[in-house]
Amino acid sequence: MHHVIIGAGPAGVVAAENLRKLDPTAKISIYGAEREVPYSRMAIPYFLIENVPEQGTHLRKNDRHYDLMNIEVHQQRVDKIDAAAKALSLEDGSTVNYDKLLIATGSHPVRPPIPGMELENVHSCWTLEDGRAIAEKAKPGNTVVLMGAGFIGCIILESLAIRGVDLTVVEAENRMVPRMMNEISGNLIKRWCEEKGVNVRTSTRVDGIEEGGDKALKLSFNDGSTMEADVVICATGVRPNIAFLEGSGINTDEGILVNPYLETSQADIFAAGDVCQGLDFSTGSYMVQAIQPTAADHGMLAANNMVDGREQRHRGCVNMNVLDTMGLISASFGLWEGSGGDRSALEDYDNYRYLELQFEDDVLVGANSLGLTQHVGVLRGLIQSRTRLGKWKEKLMQDPTRVMEAYLACAQAQA
Amino acid sequence: MAWTKKYLRVNLTEGTIKVEDLNMAWANEYLGQRGLATRYLIDEIDPKCDALSPENKMIMTTGPLTGTMASTGGRYSVVCKSPLTGAVACSNSGGLFGAELKSAGWDMIIFEGKSASPVYLSIQNEKAELLSAEALWGKSVWEADAILHKTHQDPQLKVAAVGRSAEQGCLYAAIVNDMHRAAGRSGVGTVMASKNLKAVVVRGTRGVGNIKDMPRFMDATNAGKAVLAENPVTGQGLPALGTQVLMNVINEVGAMPTRNMRETQFEGAHKIAGEAMLEPRKSDGKPNLTRNGGCFGCTIACGRISTIDRTHFSVQDKPEYWGNSGGLEYEAAWAMGSDCGVDDLDALTYANFLCNEDGMDPISFGATLAAAMEMFEDGDLTTEQTGGMELKFGSAEALCWAAEVVATGEGFGADLGLGSKRLCEKYGRPELSMTVKGQEFPAYDPRGMQGMGLTYATSNRGACHLRSYTVSSEVLGVPVKTDPLETDGKADLVKAFQDATAAVDSAGLCIFTTFAWSMEDIAPQVDAACEGEWSVEKMLEVGERVWQLERQFNQAAGIGGDQDTLPKRLLTEGAGSGPAQGKVAELDKMLPQYYELRGWNTDGSMTDATRQKWNLPA
Amino acid sequence: MQKSLTIDPEKCTGCLQCEMACSYQSDGLFNPSKSRIKVFNFHEEGRFVPYTCTQCDEAWCLHACPVDAITLDASTGAKIVNADTCVGCKVCTIACPFGTVNYNSDTGKVAKCDLCAGDPACAKACPTDAITYVDADATGYERMKEWAAKTDAGMTAGA
Numbered sequence A: 001m002h003h004v005i006i007g008a009g010p011a012g013v014v015a016a017e018n019l020r021k022l023d024p025t026a027k028i029s030i031y032g033a034e035r036e037v038p039y040s041r042m043a044i045p046y047f048l049i050e051n052v053p054e055q056g057t058h059l060r061k062n063d064r065h066y067d068l069m070n071i072e073v074h075q076q077r078v079d080k081i082d083a084a085a086k087a088l089s090l091e092d093g094s095t096v097n098y099d100k101l102l103i104a105t106g107s108h109p110v111r112p113p114i115p116g117m118e119l120e121n122v123h124s125c126w127t128l129e130d131g132r133a134i135a136e137k138a139k140p141g142n143t144v145v146l147m148g149a150g151f152i153g154c155i156i157l158e159s160l161a162i163r164g165v166d167l168t169v170v171e172a173e174n175r176m177v178p179r180m181m182n183e184i185s186g187n188l189i190k191r192w193c194e195e196k197g198v199n200v201r202t203s204t205r206v207d208g209i210e211e212g213g214d215k216a217l218k219l220s221f222n223d224g225s226t227m228e229a230d231v232v233i234c235a236t237g238v239r240p241n242i243a244f245l246e247g248s249g250i251n252t253d254e255g256i257l258v259n260p261y262l263e264t265s266q267a268d269i270f271a272a273g274d275v276c277q278g279l280d281f282s283t284g285s286y287m288v289q290a291i292q293p294t295a296a297d298h299g300m301l302a303a304n305n306m307v308d309g310r311e312q313r314h315r316g317c318v319n320m321n322v323l324d325t326m327g328l329i330s331a332s333f334g335l336w337e338g339s340g341g342d343r344s345a346l347e348d349y350d351n352y353r354y355l356e357l358q359f360e361d362d363v364l365v366g367a368n369s370l371g372l373t374q375h376v377g378v379l380r381g382l383i384q385s386r387t388r389l390g391k392w393k394e395k396l397m398q399d400p401t402r403v404m405e406a407y408l409a410c411a412q413a414q415a
Numbered sequence B: 001m002a003w004t005k006k007y008l009r010v011n012l013t014e015g016t017i018k019v020e021d022l023n024m025a026w027a028n029e030y031l032g033q034r035g036l037a038t039r040y041l042i043d044e045i046d047p048k049c050d051a052l053s054p055e056n057k058m059i060m061t062t063g064p065l066t067g068t069m070a071s072t073g074g075r076y077s078v079v080c081k082s083p084l085t086g087a088v089a090c091s092n093s094g095g096l097f098g099a100e101l102k103s104a105g106w107d108m109i110i111f112e113g114k115s116a117s118p119v120y121l122s123i124q125n126e127k128a129e130l131l132s133a134e135a136l137w138g139k140s141v142w143e144a145d146a147i148l149h150k151t152h153q154d155p156q157l158k159v160a161a162v163g164r165s166a167e168q169g170c171l172y173a174a175i176v177n178d179m180h181r182a183a184g185r186s187g188v189g190t191v192m193a194s195k196n197l198k199a200v201v202v203r204g205t206r207g208v209g210n211i212k213d214m215p216r217f218m219d220a221t222n223a224g225k226a227v228l229a230e231n232p233v234t235g236q237g238l239p240a241l242g243t244q245v246l247m248n249v250i251n252e253v254g255a256m257p258t259r260n261m262r263e264t265q266f267e268g269a270h271k272i273a274g275e276a277m278l279e280p281r282k283s284d285g286k287p288n289l290t291r292n293g294g295c296f297g298c299t300i301a302c303g304r305i306s307t308i309d310r311t312h313f314s315v316q317d318k319p320e321y322w323g324n325s326g327g328l329e330y331e332a333a334w335a336m337g338s339d340c341g342v343d344d345l346d347a348l349t350y351a352n353f354l355c356n357e358d359g360m361d362p363i364s365f366g367a368t369l370a371a372a373m374e375m376f377e378d379g380d381l382t383t384e385q386t387g388g389m390e391l392k393f394g395s396a397e398a399l400c401w402a403a404e405v406v407a408t409g410e411g412f413g414a415d416l417g418l419g420s421k422r423l424c425e426k427y428g429r430p431e432l433s434m435t436v437k438g439q440e441f442p443a444y445d446p447r448g449m450q451g452m453g454l455t456y457a458t459s460n461r462g463a464c465h466l467r468s469y470t471v472s473s474e475v476l477g478v479p480v481k482t483d484p485l486e487t488d489g490k491a492d493l494v495k496a497f498q499d500a501t502a503a504v505d506s507a508g509l510c511i512f513t514t515f516a517w518s519m520e521d522i523a524p525q526v527d528a529a530c531e532g533e534w535s536v537e538k539m540l541e542v543g544e545r546v547w548q549l550e551r552q553f554n555q556a557a558g559i560g561g562d563q564d565t566l567p568k569r570l571l572t573e574g575a576g577s578g579p580a581q582g583k584v585a586e587l588d589k590m591l592p593q594y595y596e597l598r599g600w601n602t603d604g605s606m607t608d609a610t611r612q613k614w615n616l617p618a
Numbered sequence C: 001m002q003k004s005l006t007i008d009p010e011k012c013t014g015c016l017q018c019e020m021a022c023s024y025q026s027d028g029l030f031n032p033s034k035s036r037i038k039v040f041n042f043h044e045e046g047r048f049v050p051y052t053c054t055q056c057d058e059a060w061c062l063h064a065c066p067v068d069a070i071t072l073d074a075s076t077g078a079k080i081v082n083a084d085t086c087v088g089c090k091v092c093t094i095a096c097p098f099g100t101v102n103y104n105s106d107t108g109k110v111a112k113c114d115l116c117a118g119d120p121a122c123a124k125a126c127p128t129d130a131i132t133y134v135d136a137d138a139t140g141y142e143r144m145k146e147w148a149a150k151t152d153a154g155m156t157a158g159a
């Protein structure tokens, strides 16, 4: 039995490890396109602020981890899949056969179609290689423009600010993290950043970038204004890495389409992580979540289903995020925008605290929080267990901060 | 160390908050909490000032062991001049508030002046600010607590507040923290409200460190906990029955003040005793007591958590009182129970809830009502004054009604809020007030327990059991058994208890530990925590110094030896039944000897030599 | 047989000795706000509920961690945060459906119960035996595990 995994990110590595656990004798190979030890993109921001050395971003810390688990790791891009022949073509021209295949190729950053995106000092912040380049160029005192205040943008923002650059953030939507936080909390994050000395321009777009001026780059905006910058960092979104699947017969939409077993339209081929359009717990529909916990969950489940005789149906992942924007911690869970049920919110603008709960009947289905660090996980727990809150629903309507008590009382039957 | 060595000075008139360094020379003399705050008070106010004027100050203060793992190390005290007695007030409370204040980094808070409009103090670690309390004024403690938790969006916020009774000028208003723990006596809540200060809220996440020798401290506190666990009172009696363990015991001794102290035994005692709180009731099969609860760090856990029978007349239409809350302690059960002749456990629990909800000292409230009942039965008071209520001994309805009107200050509630001394004077029967220095008696009749007579008469904050609990020795035999009806040796006993208690109250510990702990158990814990040397001798020295300092304050306030006395009834009317039958409180046999032991003149005034010996301020 | 913390809320008086012991064990001072075990007060019900990590088999925190900072202590079964490796991304705090991994802004890392290497300070400090450290299949723990399975995205139940 040969299990092959394309992609050396968290989805791929977690899958390989779980495969080894479930199938001690099989051959397991990982193919990753980057010339790196398997690492975690999520850790790049902490590498940027020199919180950890490069090695700190590695998914596993023991140098011999993969050897010890008898997992082969190859630094080779996969160019093509021949599902009929159960074979892969690699970038060096060779082919590899598989019995079971997992596609965990993640996603890649997309750039808006405007002039100047190819310039030398315009970067994405997606790979470790990008991280090294940014660390080189974003020096204290330099002017940096960050395009996109989405989730990834906001994470990088913190590390750039800590690096002491003169920072401007440009976001086309009317608030920060528009796809994670509602208007109130998104704007609170904006005000917070501004108070910390970051220049935040929402509802603004960069129209073009050109070389020249006192600094390396000159940007023009949709309102006609311009500014100069040393570096531009683009974080305007990511798309699943599915281009190489052309002709493989694997059905795709935004990402790879899978059934509730994470199996693709081709037999013995599975998908996991950012590249996979998997089941969303809250909506029951299939979507690309592109978050770390989902990548890990997918990796575990796909591995289980790749082993003969094992079958586990996916119940869906709760879409969730946690973000630290210069010390202000925000989180979102599930249907944070609500789905027509009751909502309970506490707003404390002065102290940057915010908590909003969304219900369907007496079940919690989504939440947004700012400034909450204790027991946040129970929001996920309550959503995912679909716990009926009974009389605690009313108490939470009065005061959502009592969510931990509600959880203990209802989910753990402790009161 | 154990002290944070920092405190807040809040000037309510100016609306300013300053951080100041703790006077460590004073800390070395007075340890903390009760003693140290009194040292500041005597330094900063004129003892003759009007207690309800902006000139009075109010100090919320912790001890060096507050917030530590020492068992019961969660106490705080409120020190000011009392509006009820004119003497020094020092009321001690448990719950979680004190430890939280310490964990925020503060040994104490000195409040001075008076705010122009209602405010509350909010402390989040280093950050302290005065915020508007307009929305809280006119609300009960419980309502204010809920609003404050909601405003601050923090379930872990600790709240200490005054209720409507304090706002209305009830002279025995308490400061209630954590819903049902109270700095209860002497009207400290009245002083707080007089400053337009509705509440103090605190969140402390810095932790308590600064322990001189941590390993030794852990050993000493563990040893202390083992002693508490093995002792029958602190290890079994108090957790199971709370202080209510005493109800039947004291009644049998014949020292249960009944119907405004006309009698010394109560026929209904068994119905309101700790044991009765465990009996399943008819309506729902549940007992009054749900469980026991502990204050911060307390391994005894004497606290009562109770419910009222939902079918009881007091709450049948009030579902908001159907949940659990702080249940009856012995003092409350006695004052509102036997002293008023009421044997209805649910009525007592309801009145107790109201005392917590609106911050009334249940001892003073019950004893004042008892005096009113006696006057009513004697015809000095009629339904005209009470607005129709028949204030008869034994009436549960009258008790519940009285708690409601004192809570809001409505109608006759304002009169009842005066306390028994002023009430009895107002209606022409001053001799019916069972008070010393204007403060009502607690639950031990001095005729049946002679040591308590001397205790009450000489207590620095007026009649009080928590200044020297000779009940320990006279009834429970701790540390040695003495005959309750005997006066010999009681002067020594009272002085020793007063000094030890003052030391415990200055450390951050609960006095109930002393059922099991002697100073030999306490000193090593203090010594391991605090810089300097804290031997048994030093602790007792601190205790006596604190006592002398309080006496000095009272003397300067114009309260001298002439007030070291008891109501005539106790000195002249013999006990009617029980072991003490025919006995009166023989104060005259003990007082002169006590003065001599204290190093005072025969009229009870302080001598220069004593003042110098204890290095007291002039 | 591996041991686990067993919690009996019926016995808890809410004294918080466990919280102090926990914070003392890990931070060297008495600081309930930093404790990995937390006692919840259900005031109206008259109930205190101590609550901490059950070291569940699913170990969502461990799997969610992007840098392998949470590892299994084979001798106790505890899932342990290695503070040197943790980058403070907080993903584990939202991944744990029990809410027992918490971020500490003072250290910039997360903290969770590590069973004190097999000698839990909370259990030792508890004066009423509401918290005990006993063989794993004792009461209470099983119920929490059942609930854990319910929360699972689909990896263990039926596997």
Ligand SMILES: Cc1cc2nc3c(=O)[nH]c(=O)nc-3n(C[C@H](O)[C@H](O)[C@H](O)COP(=O)(O)OP(=O)(O)OC[C@H]3O[C@@H](n4cnc5c(N)ncnc54)[C@H](O)[C@@H]3O)c2cc1C
Pocket: A006, A007, A008, A009, A010, A011, A012, A031, A032, A033, A034, A040, A041, A042, A043, A044, A045, A076, A077, A078, A079, A104, A105, A106, A107, A125, A126, A127, A152, A155, A156, A241, A244, A272, A273, A274, A275, A290, A291, A292, A293, A295, A321, A322, C089, C091
């Ligand atoms: C800066 C940054 C911060 C982030 N912060 C968070 C966060 O806080 N929380 C969160 O939940 N998520 C965060 N994310 C997103 C998170 O990193 C991804 O969701 C996660 O990495 C997805 O894992 P994956 O294994 O599916 O894909 P990836 O980690 O992207 O791994 C894909 C792997 O596939 C390889 N690959 C691609 N194409 C091929 C090919 N043709 N042949 C061979 N190999 C190929 C890649 O080289 C890579 O090794 C962050 C991402 C970034 C960039």
Ligand code: SF4
Pocket: C064, C065, C066, C067, C068, C069, C070, C081, C085, C086, C087, C088, C089, C090, C091, C092, C093, C109, C110
């Ligand atoms: S906060 Fe630390 S332990 Fe938790 S997931 Fe992130 S790196 Fe791992």
